[in-house]
Amino acid sequence: MMDAHDGIPVGILFSLTGTTGLTERGQYQSVLLAIKQVNEQQNGINGRKLIPIVEDIASDPFLAAKKAEKLIASDKVKALVGLYTSVCRKMVIPVLEKNNTLLFYPTQYEGEERHPNIIYCGPLPNQQLLYFIPWIIENLGKSFYLIGSDYIYPRETNRHIGYLIKRHGGYVVGESYAPLGTQKFNKHLIEIDQTNPEVVFSTLVGESVVSFYQQYQQAGFKSPITSSITAETEIQVMNPKYAVGHYSSFPYFNSVSLKSNQSFISEYRQSYGTDVISSAMENAYNSIFLLSEAMRKANSIDADSLRQSLSGLTYQAPQGTIRVDEKNRHLWLNSRIGRVNENGQFDIVWESDDAIAPVPFFDELFSDHSIADSSFETISQQELALRLDEYAALIEDIKKATDFLPFTFAFFDQDGYLLESFCDDQFERLYPACLAPGTSWSTPPLKQSGVGLALSGHTIVPVEGKEHELEDLHSFISIGFPLKGDKGSIKGVLGLFCKLEDMKNKPDDKTVSYISNLLKISVKTHEHIDQSKLFKRMLKDISDRIPESLFVAEGGEILFMNSSAQKLYLDKHNTVRTIFKDIQDDFQESETFLRKKIFDEQFEVRIIPFPPYRYIYINPIKSEAAYRHAQNRRQLYLSDIIGSNDRFLRTVHLAKSASEIDANVLILGESGTGKEVFARAIHNESRRKDKPFVALNCGALPRDLIYAELFGYVDGAFTGAKKGGSPGKFEAANSGTLFLDEIGDMPLELQVTLLRVLQEKEVTRVGSHVPIPVDVRIIAATNKNIKQEIAYKGSFRSDLYYRLNVFTIELLPLRERMDDIPELTAYFIDELNSSSSTHAKMLTEEAVQHLMKYSWPGNVRELKNVIERSYYLAANSKHISLEHLPEHIIYHSNNSFAEEYVPSDNMTEIKKVGEQNERILLIETLMKFKGNISKSARYLGVSRTTLYKKLEEHEIHASKSKLRK
Numbered sequence: 001m002m003d004a005h006d007g008i009p010v011g012i013l014f015s016l017t018g019t020t021g022l023t024e025r026g027q028y029q030s031v032l033l034a035i036k037q038v039n040e041q042q043n044g045i046n047g048r049k050l051i052p053i054v055e056d057i058a059s060d061p062f063l064a065a066k067k068a069e070k071l072i073a074s075d076k077v078k079a080l081v082g083l084y085t086s087v088c089r090k091m092v093i094p095v096l097e098k099n100n101t102l103l104f105y106p107t108q109y110e111g112e113e114r115h116p117n118i119i120y121c122g123p124l125p126n127q128q129l130l131y132f133i134p135w136i137i138e139n140l141g142k143s144f145y146l147i148g149s150d151y152i153y154p155r156e157t158n159r160h161i162g163y164l165i166k167r168h169g170g171y172v173v174g175e176s177y178a179p180l181g182t183q184k185f186n187k188h189l190i191e192i193d194q195t196n197p198e199v200v201f202s203t204l205v206g207e208s209v210v211s212f213y214q215q216y217q218q219a220g221f222k223s224p225i226t227s228s229i230t231a232e233t234e235i236q237v238m239n240p241k242y243a244v245g246h247y248s249s250f251p252y253f254n255s256v257s258l259k260s261n262q263s264f265i266s267e268y269r270q271s272y273g274t275d276v277i278s279s280a281m282e283n284a285y286n287s288i289f290l291l292s293e294a295m296r297k298a299n300s301i302d303a304d305s306l307r308q309s310l311s312g313l314t315y316q317a318p319q320g321t322i323r324v325d326e327k328n329r330h331l332w333l334n335s336r337i338g339r340v341n342e343n344g345q346f347d348i349v350w351e352s353d354d355a356i357a358p359v360p361f362f363d364e365l366f367s368d369h370s371i372a373d374s375s376f377e378t379i380s381q382q383e384l385a386l387r388l389d390e391y392a393a394l395i396e397d398i399k400k401a402t403d404f405l406p407f408t409f410a411f412f413d414q415d416g417y418l419l420e421s422f423c424d425d426q427f428e429r430l431y432p433a434c435l436a437p438g439t440s441w442s443t444p445p446l447k448q449s450g451v452g453l454a455l456s457g458h459t460i461v462p463v464e465g466k467e468h469e470l471e472d473l474h475s476f477i478s479i480g481f482p483l484k485g486d487k488g489s490i491k492g493v494l495g496l497f498c499k500l501e502d503m504k505n506k507p508d509d510k511t512v513s514y515i516s517n518l519l520k521i522s523v524k525t526h527e528h529i530d531q532s533k534l535f536k537r538m539l540k541d542i543s544d545r546i547p548e549s550l551f552v553a554e555g556g557e558i559l560f561m562n563s564s565a566q567k568l569y570l571d572k573h574n575t576v577r578t579i580f581k582d583i584q585d586d587f588q589e590s591e592t593f594l595r596k597k598i599f600d601e602q603f604e605v606r607i608i609p610f611p612p613y614r615y616i617y618i619n620p621i622k623s624e625a626a627y628r629h630a631q632n633r634r635q636l637y638l639s640d641i642i643g644s645n646d647r648f649l650r651t652v653h654l655a656k657s658a659s660e661i662d663a664n665v666l667i668l669g670e671s672g673t674g675k676e677v678f679a680r681a682i683h684n685e686s687r688r689k690d691k692p693f694v695a696l697n698c699g700a701l702p703r704d705l706i707y708a709e710l711f712g713y714v715d716g717a718f719t720g721a722k723k724g725g726s727p728g729k730f731e732a733a734n735s736g737t738l739f740l741d742e743i744g745d746m747p748l749e750l751q752v753t754l755l756r757v758l759q760e761k762e763v764t765r766v767g768s769h770v771p772i773p774v775d776v777r778i779i780a781a782t783n784k785n786i787k788q789e790i791a792y793k794g795s796f797r798s799d800l801y802y803r804l805n806v807f808t809i810e811l812l813p814l815r816e817r818m819d820d821i822p823e824l825t826a827y828f829i830d831e832l833n834s835s836s837s838t839h840a841k842m843l844t845e846e847a848v849q850h851l852m853k854y855s856w857p858g859n860v861r862e863l864k865n866v867i868e869r870s871y872y873l874a875a876n877s878k879h880i881s882l883e884h885l886p887e888h889i890i891y892h893s894n895n896s897f898a899e900e901y902v903p904s905d906n907m908t909e910i911k912k913v914g915e916q917n918e919r920i921l922l923i924e925t926l927m928k929f930k931g932n933i934s935k936s937a938r939y940l941g942v943s944r945t946t947l948y949k950k951l952e953e954h955e956i957h958a959s960k961s962k963l964r965k
Contacts, residue, residue: 006048008049013057013067014054014084015060018787020206029268034288035052037267046295059790061790062799082106082284115329120328122283125156128335143198147203166377180785181208185215186855199223204227228248232346235340248337252334255345322334435497451495452480464500476500480494548618552616664803669859696729712728735776740779745782813856841880842879844881
């Protein structure tokens with residue numbers, strides 16, 4: 001029973017600041033309005049007022065969990081209302097379970113969840129898409145391009161969209177995902193132009209929504225954008241003119257003509273001065289009324305009593321009558337389709353007659369034949385060949401190991417596509433059509449099989465006879481064996497099939513166990529082989545881009561040479577051996593620079609220790625002046641950094657300020673913008689300039705090696721560790737600067753340890769319990785949007801971010817300082833001229849103009865590589881001209897989206913300019929990657945679908961063995 005004299009505290013958990021603050025503030029205001037109405041108009045709950053206890057979670061899932069615990073334990077709230085992102089919701093679940101507290105979650109989400117402590121008040125994919133997709137196909141077009149932000153909601157939603165599109169006779173011409181927070185969509189717009197869809201479906205979130213709609217309109221596209229995310233709030237931020245004529249689907253629009261909605265809008269306008277109300281805001285508003293109705297009905301605030309009272313509860317919401325489902329605690333909600341008008345509101349063009357049942361799980365939604373398509377999803381023979389090539393060695397080993405067993409086997413990749421089946425002649429006569437190579441077993445009806453369950457549940461579950469959804473399998477037993485990798489990831493599935501009538505050969509527990517163990521050994525063996533090949537290939541590819549001669553040595557033995565080192569070794573074998581002999585006994589613990597004179601030649605030698613190995617760079621010095629030039633480059637100062645752009649110079653000035661203090665620095669910027677250059681210059685101008693500068697790329701090392709790299713290890717910590725162990729980067733950088741590049745890729749578990757080291761200023765080596773004091777300044781860098789990573793993915797700890805983010809420097813991408821390109825290219829060419837024995841060279845004006853039209857996704861690093869490549873292609877010519885530039889730069893600089901968006905009426909003429917180079921570009925790229933479609937598509941910045949389409953247009957037939965023009 002409730003005491004009428006006390007208020008009822010309710011926890012309000014929203015981001016009032018941070019990445020998602022703009023969206024969540026509207027939800028927060030709606031909740032406060034609802035609480036005010038319950039208290040004033042209904043005299044609270046049986047005489048008790050609701051007391052909102054508000055906590056700002058600042059778009060931070062880790063903070064969300066802490067604040068939820070605080071609200072429940074300290075503030076004694078009886079229920080929680082709030083949260084926006086799925087990662088925040090999932091982070092709070094353990095707190096809810098521990099305290100048996102209900103959360104009213106007021107946001108649309110991807111489904112695949114049914115938790116007893118959560119009342120899901122936002123729409124599910126089926127409530128937004130089940131009628132929206134067929135309506136689009138009937139009224140707008142059948143061909144779709146899907147674009148979304150790269151996190152769980154868009155990807156899971158697109159799974160529903162893709163299935164519904166196919167079910168209703170449409171097709172997807174392209175699908176791409178943009179990193180969270182992206183505001184540049186050149187590449188995606190190029191692909192949309194090339195695939196020419198009738199409809200673009202957007203699941204972009206946050207700032208990306210605004211930028212995409214604006215750039216889409218500026219580029220002159222006419223196909224409508226449809227969305228299950230873009231609401232009134234985003235449209236007002238972007239300016240309605242960019243969204244007019246586009247469509248969204250929600251249970252609620254602020255243009256709903258019901259009396260209950262007019263009252264809601266009027267009260268909201270009086271309270272907050274605006275009537276821009278979204279579906280997410282209405283969800284939040286409804287949450288409070290559902291909570292209050294449940295409390296009133298139960299006459300209790302106990303979670304179990306509330307849960308029982310909520311079951312089947314109905315409420316007249318602004319969108320119409322809604323109801324809490326008796327089984328899954330989601331809401332029966334209405335479905336509406338709206339078209340944006342000039343005022344930024346939605347004209348409702350379709351709405352459901354009644355509220356739609358919530359179906360949270362994909363399998364439940366598409367399990368019966370009234371919805372599911374009985375035809376099989378397949379891939380092309382070209383795609384099948386590429387996938388088979390990737391798994392060929394593993395499949396061959398499994399075939400040999402299972403050859404004596406009386407079953408039919410089929411190998412499925414991690415996406416569920418059947419790559420190859422191997423069976424005896426007797427079974428082949430009974431071969432069901434679903435065992436044809438290229439068939440997908442990850443979608444209904446094949447998902448309800450031993451293979452499908454192994455793909456989705458990662459477990460071995462035999463399925464017999466009519467337990468299969470597909471009638472063709474009713475006379476079979478199917479078992480799926482997940483091929484689990486070293487870290488638990490699924491590499492694929494081996495399917496076993498046998499006739500149900502052949503009971504004497506039915507696989508028993510021992511057989512299943514044998515096959516399972518056999519697969520574990522096979523996968524582990526091939527992982528080691530693949531990893532070894534990968535490391536060797538990576539080492540070769542990366543090291544060959546280094547102009548210096550790189551040797552990797554252990555003791556006096558050379559273990560590896562890059563291409564430049566191989567040439568030097570062949571040309572000057574005795575010289576290299578002399579250098580190695582001279583440095584053999586001089587094993588320094590930190591990076592060392594030497595200068596060696598052998599006969600009449602001088603060499604610069606750089607030695608980087610990585611016990612028990614050493615990386616040895618040998619660079620011939622052509623002259624004393626060239627030697628001084630190389631030495632000066634290592635003593636890089638901020639005044640040496642090239643650029644005259646006003647915004648860039650302000651960044652340099654900011655870096656100068658950072659060098660004068662000893663605080664941690666976070667450098668943000670795209671790949672290739674010069675983050676390490678700035679880090680070195682800041683160090684060289686700081687009070688630590690005479691101490692070590694140590695760099696570590698957090699994204700380039702396997703997860704299990706980063707800890708040892710950072711903190712070191714002691715003897716015996718790993719198998720094969722040498723006597724004495726090894727210090728880590730922190731110890732190597734003691735009194736100096738540690739540069740942590742790509743900090744955004746650091747594993748979460750290591751982030752906790754790094755935070756503790758920064759707080760306590762001491763490290764503990766792997767295998768030891770003895771702390772070692774360190775005095776290190778951290779300069780961290782990343783090309784990721786850390787705030788977005790925290791808010792949407794929870795992949796970076798906010799407490800570490802704030803510890804590192806004492807002084808932030810954001811570097812401009814090259815495309816935003818194009819006026820610096822002539823100065824940068826002149827500098828790179830001057831460097832090459834000073835070290836080359838050929839004629840001094842210079843760029844032609846035409847070549848410079850093309851360089852300034854290209855968008856430079858690889859930034860300054862890409863520009864430097866292009867200049868170096870073109871320099872050597874020019875050979876003995878004094879001029880680097882257009883013919884020496886890479887084809888993709890000429891192509892993209894002629895492309896309509898390379899630098900700025902061109903109105904559609906000029907598009908045809910501009911396309912003609914690019915088409916003459918397109919065929920050459922495609923052939924050159926395919927030859928570069930030996931016919932590999934995936935690599936070629938990534939290099940060109942398009943999808944595989946688009947590349948196949950382009951190859952067909954130009955009648956180019958590609959394979960790994962040959963290329964026909």
